Amino acid sequence: xxxxxxxxxxxxxxxxxxxxxxxxxxxxxxxxxxxxxxxxxxxxxxxxxxxxxxxxxxxxxxxxxxxxxxxxxxxxxxxxxxxxxxxxxxxxxxxxxxxxxxxxxxxxxxxxxxxxxxxxxxxxxxxxxxxxxxxxxxxxxxxxxxxxxxxxxxxxxxxxxxxxxxxxxxxxxxxxxxxxxxxxxxxxxxxxxxxxxxxxxxxxxxxxxxxxxxxxxxxxxxxxxxxxxxxxxxxxxxxxxxxxxxxxxxxxxxxxxxxxxxxxxxxxxxxxxxxxxxxxxxxxxxxxxxxxxxxxxxxxxxxxxxxxxxxxxxxxxxxxxxxxxxxxxxxxxxxxxxxxxxxxxxxxxxxxxxxxxxxxxxxxx
Numbered sequence: 024x025x026x027x028x029x030x031x032x033x034x035x036x037x038x039x040x041x042x043x044x045x046x047x048x049x050x051x052x053x054x055x056x057x058x059x060x061x062x063x064x065x066x067x068x069x070x071x072x073x074x075x076x077x078x079x080x081x082x083x084x085x086x087x088x089x090x091x092x093x094x095x096x097x098x099x100x101x102x103x104x105x106x107x108x109x110x111x112x113x114x115x116x117x118x119x120x121x122x123x124x125x126x127x128x129x130x131x132x133x134x135x136x137x138x139x140x141x142x143x144x145x146x147x148x149x150x151x152x153x154x155x156x157x158x159x160x161x162x163x164x165x166x167x168x169x170x171x172x173x174x175x176x177x178x179x180x181x182x183x184x185x186x187x188x189x190x191x192x193x194x195x196x197x198x199x200x201x202x203x204x205x206x207x208x209x210x211x212x213x214x215x216x217x218x219x220x221x222x223x224x225x226x227x228x229x230x231x232x233x234x235x236x237x238x239x240x241x242x243x244x245x246x247x248x249x250x251x252x253x254x255x256x257x258x259x260x261x262x263x264x265x266x267x268x269x270x271x272x273x274x275x276x277x278x279x280x281x282x283x284x285x286x287x288x289x290x291x292x293x294x295x296x297x298x299x300x301x302x303x304x305x306x307x308x309x310x311x312x313x314x315x316x317x318x319x320x321x322x323x324x325x326x327x328x329x330x331x332x333x334x335x336x337x338x339x340x341x342x343x344x345x346x347x348x349x350x351x352x353x354x355x356x357x358x359x360x361x362x363x364x365x366x367x368x369x370x371x372x373x374x375x376x377x378x379x380x381x382x383x384x385x386x387x388x
Contacts, residue, residue: 026278027189027226033200035219037285042215045292049214052299053250059306060256067313068254069106071306075255076100076129080121083239083260086267091118100126120147121236128240129255132247135206138198144240145233154232164198165231167191172228174275185275188228197227205241213249217242218291219284226278239263246295256306262298270294312336322369327352328362332371335386342375342383 026032060068077097084091095114099122102111114122124144134140146162153159160166172188189197201223211219225238239260247253263270269290277287315336324332331348341347349359363384366372375383 024279025187025226026280026282027197029282031282033223034282035223036283037288038283041285042288042292045289045296046212046214049292049296049299052296053214056256056299056302056306057250057252059303059310060254063310063313067309069104070312071256071309072254073097073100073104073106073108074305074309075258075302076125078261079243079255079258080125082258082264083125083236084121086239086260086264086270087235091121096122116150117148120150123147124236124240125243128244129247130253132244132253136202136241136244138202141198141229141237144237145230148233148236159231161231164194164229165191169231172231174228185271186228186278188226194227194229198229201227205245213245214292214295215288217245217249218288220245221291222274222277222284222287225274257298257302259295259298262294262301266294266297308336308338319371325362327354327358328366331362332366332386342381343385344381344383346381 060071063071077093077100080096080100081091081093092115094110094112095118097108098111099114099119100106101108103122103126124147127140127144142162149159149161152161160168165172167190172191173184174186174188175182175184177183201220204223205216205220209216221238221242224241225234228234230237242259243255246259247255273287273290277284280286312333315332327348330352331343334351335343345356345359345363348354348363349356352359352362354362363372367374367384370387372384373387375385
């Protein structure tokens with residue numbers, strides 16, 4: 024028996040005393056992260072938001088097995104946020120669609136969640152009206168024309184059914200009840216509401232495709248309400264991607280269980296706590312970058328030096344040599360050597376310990 028087949032559906036219950044300490048710890052972590060961000064200037068906050076949203080789009084899609092181009096996602100976000108960043112590239116329609124959905128959820132978090140708004144989000148995910156090679160219904164609830172909506176894994180002929188959603192005929196009524204609750208008066212902690220909303224929506228599975236990404240967008244919207252800000256500094260989707268197998272196992276277990284969803288809420292809060300812990304490292308990088316440029320504000324750097332220094336501050340992978348500098352900055356080897364020499368004389372770059380045939384450089388501590 025699936026959870027929605029039980030007579031008490033959708034009146035979820037949980038053990039408050041089991042969640043109290045965990046919820047308190049997560050709320051404390053949220054406060055720490057938001058407090059750290061208050062110390063940043065507008066530019067650094069914008070960069071942190073861009074970095075977080077880029078990660079959110081990429082990882083939410085990866086959970087569903089879809090890999091998007093990171094540079095296209097970043098460019099699409101930067102354009103829509105009005106950020107002045109270099110190296111923008113054109114983005115595919117499907118990338119723009121995912122970005123538009125997430126930005127509407129997080130930037131317009133105070134707006135009511137309606138069926139029409141969800142239709143727009145789902146249509147944005149599938150601008151060509153197809154999921155892969157399959158034509159699907161977009162901008163409307165699923166119709167059941169292809170039979171039951173099932174979550175299946177395994178090779179053809181050896182499929183394993185993990186979940187079967189409610190009949191298409193009840194989706195409209197189920198979603199009306201969900202939206203009335205979601206838009207209703209606050210009577211539940213905002214973070215717990217995000218967890219309940221995620222489970223409730225993904226259990227209804229109201230669309231032919233895109234339900235997982237839409238569930239995470241709804242969760243992001245509710246977490247933005249919990250934070251009270253449109254600026255995003257942590258990505259729950261990135262942590263769910265790390266824990267994807269556990270995420271699906273937790274969903275399957277609760278969807279085949281009773282209406283006591285304590286176990287799901289415990290996992291959700293734990294996952295959110297780990298997402299917040301992970302973002303503290305990211306924010307430390309953003310803070311370090313902001314402080315670096317504040318410290319060196321009086322110095323004059325050319326455009327090539329600025330570009331390469333930003334790459335190093337963002338965590339340049341591998342060894343930075345003069346030949347790599349020349350290739351990235353699109354300049355001659357002699358120009359690259361002069362750029363590097365000027366930075367080493369200012370003690371901004373230092374030579375790494377000898378090794379290999381080429382001299383490598385890194386930022387001074």
